[in-house]
Amino acid sequence: MSRTVTSRAERARQVADVVRRHLTEGAFEDGWLPDEAALARSLGASRNAVREALALLRDEGLITRRRGQGTRVVTPKYGHGLDRLAGLAETLTGYGTVTNEVRTARVVPRAPVSITERLGLPEGAEAVHLERLRRLGGAPLSVDTTWLAPDIGRPLLESDLAHRDVFDLIEETSGFRLGRAEITVHAVTADPDTARLLEVADGAALFAIDRLTRLPDGRPVDTEWLRVRADRFTLRAVLHRGGHPASAATDEEAAR
Structure with a gap:
């Protein structure tokens, strides 16, 4: 023993x-x-x-x-689910007001190749570039860098980017529902510029969230890199072993 x-x-x-x-x-x-x-x-x-x-x-x-x-x-942590496609303001409803300092909102006539490839655009195509410093209750929470397909992104330049989620604005201005997103989460440390924006020490722990969002037909329209304060944020998901419960229920009914 x-x-x-x-x-x-x-x-x-x-x-x-x-x-x-x-x-x-x-x-x-x-x-x-x-x-x-x-x-x-x-x-x-x-x-x-x-x-x-x-x-x-x-x-x-x-x-x-x-x-x-x-x-x-001192620093409450706020949860963001990874099992549902939702914007930050939507997820944090009830925790306080989410606002955005719009640092960049423009059309880039010739987007970087890495962006056009990711969005499935022709090389040399234009794309819309956004960067926002997001705050919750007045305190900095994340720096979000977003690139959008031009037909999806251009209408957003005339929208309320300071107070609305990009996801909501996309669906409102395009008339399309978003379908799904692929997300990768990294653990990184804050570079001096990001540390200054987020009001943390150089080298502080951050979540780096890489997200590619698609329409229901699979077309990629929104690619984002989020740098999020790890001392104020948690990532959550509900995972099912052996298939989704709904699938299991269907299988059981079919076997009856």
């Missing part, structure tokens, strides 16, 4: 993981965490492990601790 010995540091890390998840889920609605003794009881951990876990979360910039006052949430 084997016995696993859990070190104090490992236990603190495990407790920090649980508390971080609670922070992400908005468990502490008033912005204050319970005291160490209450956390220790609820988590089945020692007070020493809880104290060290809170120190880890403080170093991540998620909480602040003051003697005689308690532990307070």
